[in-house]
Amino acid sequence: MTDLYTSQRAMRNMRRAAMQRGVIAILDVGTSKIACLILRFDGPDRLREQDGVGPMAGQSQFRVIGAATTRSRGVRFGEIAVMNETERAIRTAVQAAQKMANVRVDHVIACFSGAEPRSYGLAGELDLQDSVVTEQDVSRVLAACDVPDLGHGREVLHAQPVNF
Structure with a gap:
């Protein structure tokens, strides 16, 4: 479990560094389409105080500076069936969004359903x-x-402490 925590902490640190640089991409991989949004963060110094919990959580405002969608290829029933086709479709969406934003992203938060995702509380x-x-x-x-036993061929994608 310590290795799991170490890898998750490294991912959080990479996400935090990308947000501090001010640009991050959001990628949604679906069965029918793949969408990519590129966000530019205004930074924590421009927080809106009237928002309540947002500023306390270190959140900042952002603008969508790039957006693109493409027909999904290689994804069937929410599961990646043909990896090289899916990769090509993802590259198409990300490159089009980068072109619109006139910026190259180095960090992407990806969302997809996967094959029977599971969640565990520990x-x-x-x-x-x-x-x-x-x-x-x-x-x-x-x-x-x-x-718990995750099962053959399964691995943890995300582990987040939620309560202390």
């Missing part, structure tokens, strides 16, 4: 040495969780 406990929860505390409590 529970763990840890006695804190201090009143502040650190990254090491989160890592230790995740390492203490019992991970």
Whole structure:
């Protein structure tokens, strides 16, 4: 579980770095179409104070600066059936959105349903040495969780601590 936490922390850090650079792409891979949006963030210094929880969570405003869709190829019933066709369709959508935005993206948040996705809730406990929860505390409590058998050919795509 510690390796899982380490890889998820690395992904969060890459996403945070991309957002700090100010440009990120969102990709939706579906059975009928593939869509790509490119967002430019205005930065945390331009937060709207009246939004309430958004500013407290470190969110910022963004603008859509590029958008493109293409017919999906290689995806059947929400599952990638022919990888090279799907890759070509994804490249088409991303390149068209980059051309509209006049910017090259280096980080994409991808959304797709996949083959029978599953979600698990895990529970763990840890006695804190201090009143502040650190990254090491989160890592230790995740390492203490019992991970269920995911099944043959399955892997974890996302693991997020949700409650302390």
